[in-house]
Amino acid sequence: MAKYNDAKCRLCRREGEKLFLKGDRCYSDKCAYDRRPYAPGQHGRARKKLSDYASQLREKQKVRRMYGVLEDQFHSYYVRAEMAKGVTGANLLILLERRLDNVVYRLGFANSRSQARQLVRHGVFTLNGHKVNIPSLLVKVGDAVEVPEKRRTIPVLADAQQVVARRGCPSWLEMDAPNFKGLVKALPQRDDIQSPISEHLIVELYSK
Numbered sequence: 070m071a072k073y074n075d076a077k078c079r080l081c082r083r084e085g086e087k088l089f090l091k092g093d094r095c096y097s098d099k100c101a102y103d104r105r106p107y108a109p110g111q112h113g114r115a116r117k118k119l120s121d122y123a124s125q126l127r128e129k130q131k132v133r134r135m136y137g138v139l140e141d142q143f144h145s146y147y148v149r150a151e152m153a154k155g156v157t158g159a160n161l162l163i164l165l166e167r168r169l170d171n172v173v174y175r176l177g178f179a180n181s182r183s184q185a186r187q188l189v190r191h192g193v194f195t196l197n198g199h200k201v202n203i204p205s206l207l208v209k210v211g212d213a214v215e216v217p218e219k220r221r222t223i224p225v226l227a228d229a230q231q232v233v234a235r236r237g238c239p240s241w242l243e244m245d246a247p248n249f250k251g252l253v254k255a256l257p258q259r260d261d262i263q264s265p266i267s268e269h270l271i272v273e274l275y276s277k
Contacts, residue, residue: 125274128267135264136165137182142205147275158268159259166257169196170204172214176244176251177236178226193220208253216249 119127133143150160165171170186173194179185186204188194194201195215196208208214216226226249238244239261243252 122274122277125270128270129274132162132165132266132268132271135182136168136171137186138165144275147271151275156259158272161271162259162262162266162268163257164207166262167207168204169194169201169206169208169214172208172242172251172253175239175242176214177238177246178214178216178249178251180225184225188223188225193223193226210253210255212253214251214253221249 129143133140138146146164147157147161150164151157153160166175170182170189173179173185173189174182178194179188189204190202192200192202193216195217196206197213198215220226239257241253241255241257241261243254245251
């Protein structure tokens with residue numbers, strides 16, 4: 070499967086805001102976006118007025134990169150969101166939030182979504198007692214994500230309690246850090262997603 074292998078900090082600079090792709094580093098003084106808050110490249114400092122299409126495209130790219138999803142997969146999420154009841158833009162974000170790698174990240178088992186994706190692919194977690202290695206799997210209400218006892222010595226997992234205390238856990242999830250277990254209490258709602266996302270621009274882009 071194809072994936073982005075270049076510097077992640079370039080993506081934050083390109084989108085003009087922090088996407089928190091490198092975990093704790095994004096909160097430190099080492100953050101590349103804090104040091105160079107302009108687009109990469111020779112003309113990165115130039116001020117450009119974006120057209121409506123460019124604004125829509127940038128918003129789509131921002132969300133896609135934030136969740137680490139490739140173009141075809143992102144479009145399939147949009148099609149599914151459009152067919153579901155409710156507001157298409159909100160449905161899209163809720164589907165992305167329900168991905169297993171995002172849930173692992175939200176629970177504090179990983180410092181970034183890319184790290185969470187790697188841990189899932191290596192079979193570190195169980196879902197309802199069964200070993201899983203599919204980052205795109207969508208969780209349901211009542212699902213339990215747990216780290217088997219033999220895997221709990223992995224350093225990044227050992228810091229889960231500190232990560233949850235520092236970053237917080239969404240209200241739709243419940244984290245039992247001492248037992249390395251998380252529970253999906255409810256499906257996420259649009260209000261639970263605090264990232265500055267204008268999902269209506271994505272809907273406008275795909276509606277053309």
